[in-house]
Amino acid sequence: MTDIAHDMIPEAASAAEEIYKENILDHYRHPRNRGAFSPCAFKHREINASCGDDLELFVDLADGKMRKVAFEGRGCAVSIAAVSMLTEHVAGMTLAEIEKLGKDAMLGLLGIPVGPSRLKCALLGLKTLQNGIAAHRTAL
Amino acid sequence: MMTAVKNASGGMATPWSKARADFPLYTNGRRKIAYLDSAASSLTPEPVLAAMDAYYRECRANVHRGMYAESEDAGARYDGAREKIAAFLRAAADEIVFTRGTTESLNLLAYSLSRKLGPGDEVVISIMEHHANLVPWQQLAKERGFALEFIPLAADLTLDMRAARALITPKTKIVSVTYASNVLGTVVPVRELADLAHAVGAVMIVDAAQAAGHRPIDVRELDCDFLALSGHKMLGPTGIGVLYGKRGRLEALPPFMFGGDMILDVRKEDSLWNEVPYKFEAGTPNIAGAIGLGAAIDYLGKLGLDAVRSHEREITDYALAALAKIPGVTVYGPPSGSDRAGLVSFTIEGVHPHDAATVFDRQGVCVRGGHHCAMPLLRELGLNGTLRASFGVYTAPEDVDALVAAIIKTKAIFNV
Numbered sequence: 001m002t003d004i005a006h007d008m009i010p011e012a013a014s015a016a017e018e019i020y021k022e023n024i025l026d027h028y029r030h031p032r033n034r035g036a037f038s039p040c041a042f043k044h045r046e047i048n049a050s051c052g053d054d055l056e057l058f059v060d061l062a063d064g065k066m067r068k069v070a071f072e073g074r075g076c077a078v079s080i081a082a083v084s085m086l087t088e089h090v091a092g093m094t095l096a097e098i099e100k101l102g103k104d105a106m107l108g109l110l111g112i113p114v115g116p117s118r119l120k121c122a123l124l125g126l127k128t129l130q131n132g133i134a135a136h137r138t139a140l
Numbered sequence: 141m142m143t144a145v146k147n148a149s150g151g152m153a154t155p156w157s158k159a160r161a162d163f164p165l166y167t168n169g170r171r172k173i174a175y176l177d178s179a180a181s182s183l184t185p186e187p188v189l190a191a192m193d194a195y196y197r198e199c200r201a202n203v204h205r206g207m208y209a210e211s212e213d214a215g216a217r218y219d220g221a222r223e224k225i226a227a228f229l230r231a232a233a234d235e236i237v238f239t240r241g242t243t244e245s246l247n248l249l250a251y252s253l254s255r256k257l258g259p260g261d262e263v264v265i266s267i268m269e270h271h272a273n274l275v276p277w278q279q280l281a282k283e284r285g286f287a288l289e290f291i292p293l294a295a296d297l298t299l300d301m302r303a304a305r306a307l308i309t310p311k312t313k314i315v316s317v318t319y320a321s322n323v324l325g326t327v328v329p330v331r332e333l334a335d336l337a338h339a340v341g342a343v344m345i346v347d348a349a350q351a352a353g354h355r356p357i358d359v360r361e362l363d364c365d366f367l368a369l370s371g372h373k374m375l376g377p378t379g380i381g382v383l384y385g386k387r388g389r390l391e392a393l394p395p396f397m398f399g400g401d402m403i404l405d406v407r408k409e410d411s412l413w414n415e416v417p418y419k420f421e422a423g424t425p426n427i428a429g430a431i432g433l434g435a436a437i438d439y440l441g442k443l444g445l446d447a448v449r450s451h452e453r454e455i456t457d458y459a460l461a462a463l464a465k466i467p468g469v470t471v472y473g474p475p476s477g478s479d480r481a482g483l484v485s486f487t488i489e490g491v492h493p494h495d496a497a498t499v500f501d502r503q504g505v506c507v508r509g510g511h512h513c514a515m516p517l518l519r520e521l522g523l524n525g526t527l528r529a530s531f532g533v534y535t536a537p538e539d540v541d542a543l544v545a546a547i548i549k550t551k552a553i554f555n556v
Contacts, residue, residue, distance in 0.1 A: 020499065020554070050510060074524075077495045117494075121494065
């Protein structure tokens with residue numbers, strides 16, 4: 001019976017694999033920089049209530065630059081892969097540089113087609129980091 | 141059971157494959173799909189589109205006001221739809237109020253009924269409620285000071301009627317429950333709850349969004365005081381819904397919105413309300429929507445609601461049996477054999493529901509993934525979300541087969 005369904009949309013298989021490329025799944029299964037640490041310069045948590053995604057980022061600074069950033073939490077493959085890639089990408093960057101990162105930069109990092117229904121997942125890590133930076137600046 | 145699946149590629153010789161041809165999304169849509177999101181919104185058949193189109197083309201005028209043939213024709217079609225809905229619910233036409241949908245119907249009730257509530261009063265709902273039958277009560281409880289109580293679930297995910305009996309007390313002023321859960325498919329013994337409510341003098345409200353159009357509803361038999369439904373979940377258009385109320389209850393209720401059509405007389409300092417149901421229909425109504433909903437009821441009537449119910453039941457049983465065979469798939473719902481709505485909620489171990497729904501989408505399988513606007517229930521179940529496949533009169537066994545294939549594909553991609 002599975003054959004019938006597969007025949008329904010011949011191009012479907014490749015389209016499904018496009019978003020869940022091997023490196024996305026690799027970051028999902030083996031996230032980089034996962035694990036809380038303290039002491040840290042600041043930490044910040046954001047959730048996507050509609051998905052149940054829940055991320056907390058831990059940041060350590062040296063000379064105004066990201067010395068170390070790690071995350072803890074749970075989410076879908078897109079949100080976890082995105083935050084995992086982000087933690088690698090921002091290492092050594094200044095807060096101002098990170099604040100300039102936009103949606104396109106994050107999607108470029110992911111390198112997969114993300115539709116409107118999954119955009120919030122893709123951007124949750126970046127939003128958490130940027131809101132954390134904003135809160136950190138206010139606290140200073 | 142569904143034996144038709146074996147000759148699925150050659151088409152099924154059932155009235156349902158004929159019905160499927162009436163739904164243009166299958167022929168005019170962007171792609172070939174297995175539409176399994178009917179609990180969110182059903183597809184719309186040609187006769188419903190034709191009825192709305194005819195209104196716009198043949199008698200496009202306002203209702204109730206114009207003293208000319210076109211307006212009278214529009215009014216006759218609009219109030220004709222009201223009569224169809226009344227017959228559909230075994231109610232009287234003046235007990236049918238048109239709203240935008242279940243959400244508006246329930247907000248109307250929450251705002252209007254809670255005016256008389258205060259500290260010491262209680263409103264009883266269930267933990268299974270859609271946010272539309274939860275948040276209005278929750279917010280008004282804060283404002284008015286009454287308490288909101290939740291009937292829990294029994295271990296088998298049916299409503300815990302023992303707890304319901306203990307919760308419904310003389311303090312209870314309103315009992316408002318879903319007829320069928322949009323997450324679990326659990327069907328609630330509404331009549332039994334209505335009897336409990338009435339025994340303590342409370343008002344009984346039924347959220348029938350997931351039941352209407354899927355099983356026969358007789359409001360006299362249910363003995364509910366109010367019932368809410370949405371047109372777009374029962375083959376009708378979006379933006380139209382119904383609030384049924386027992387005539388005496390509607391008469392006692394103050395109007396919710398003010399404006400044109402809902403008044404008899406307006407002076408500078410005061411106004412006199414129109415009779416029911418018009419006093420609840422301020423402003424120009426969704427005329428085409430009401431006419432479309434009337435046509436949906438005609439269409440369902442031709443299929444027969446008992447036949448609709450047994451078709452959806454067969455598809456549901458077919459889906460439950462198919463999902464039970466897939467390792468790592470967990471189904472959430474009442475035990476087999478119990479009365480349930482035409483939907484199946486499930487999770488795939490190791491795959492977030494949104495990831496699965498995305499893979500399904502790429503396979504042309506349309507399901508809902510997430511909390512289904514019932515976050516307190518999902519928390520109760522200890523889940524972030526589920527995948528939900530929900531069925532309609534047009535659902536064929538091949539749609540379920542496509543779902544099964546999509547689950548297997550997802551498991552392969554995620555290596556679980």
